Amino acid sequence: xxxxxxxxxxxxxxxxxxxxxxxxxxxxxxxxxxxxxxxxxxxxxxxxxxxxxxxxxxxxxxxxxxxxxxxxxxxxxxxxxxxxxxxxxxxxxxxxxxxxxxxxxxxxxxxxxxxxxxxxxxxxxxxxxxxxxxxxxxxxxxxxxxxxxxxxxxxxxxxxxxxxxxxxxxxxxxxx
Numbered sequence: 001x002x003x004x005x006x007x008x009x010x011x012x013x014x015x016x017x018x019x020x021x022x023x024x025x026x027x028x029x030x031x032x033x034x035x036x037x038x039x040x041x042x043x044x045x046x047x048x049x050x051x052x053x054x055x056x057x058x059x060x061x062x063x064x065x066x067x068x069x070x071x072x073x074x075x076x077x078x079x080x081x082x083x084x085x086x087x088x089x090x091x092x093x094x095x096x097x098x099x100x101x102x103x104x105x106x107x108x109x110x111x112x113x114x115x116x117x118x119x120x121x122x123x124x125x126x127x128x129x130x131x132x133x134x135x136x137x138x139x140x141x142x143x144x145x146x147x148x149x150x151x152x153x154x155x156x157x158x159x160x161x162x163x164x165x166x167x168x169x170x171x172x173x174x175x176x
Contacts, residue, residue, distance in 0.1 A: 019044065020050065055075055073094050075096060077097065079101075080100070091111060091116045099117070099120060100126070103126060118150075121150045121153070122151075123148075124155040
């Protein structure tokens with residue numbers, strides 16, 4: 001048996017918890033998808049399919065739509081930079097809890113609705129050319145943010161931070 005075979009054997013012998021931690025915290029989604037998903041190893045695929053992914057997409061160059069689409073329902077955190085894909089479909093991110101978009105496009109803003117992102121807990125839209133009055137209806141009225149069942153923190157493009165108490169529909173607005 002050569003060294004490569006032994007290394008593969010050792011990797012496959014790692015406990016599920018360690019593999020899950022590696023996939024969730026130390027590897028990019030595209031790397032997990034390309035390197036491990038097609039190994040035809042039921043155990044590893046089961047671990048990958050149970051993972052929650054925290055995605056940071058700094059540019060179009062490293063963004064791979066296929067892996068994103070395949071694991072969309074497992075993505076719980078997404079950070080899009082100003083160079084990210086404008087046509088990214090947020091509607092597939094049904095378990096998304098944290099969303100940060102630098103210079104959001106109008107299509108992205110329109111997608112930020114309770115029925116599309118039902119699990120959203122933290123929303124951050126970097127200061128950009130939009131004013132609060134130009135935001136789509138679910139975001140333009142601060143009281144509308146309460147229609148997001150789990151949303152507790154929101155940073156709007158004008159720099160205002162909104163904290164929504166857990167047991168209340170009242171909001172607290174602060175300037176950052």
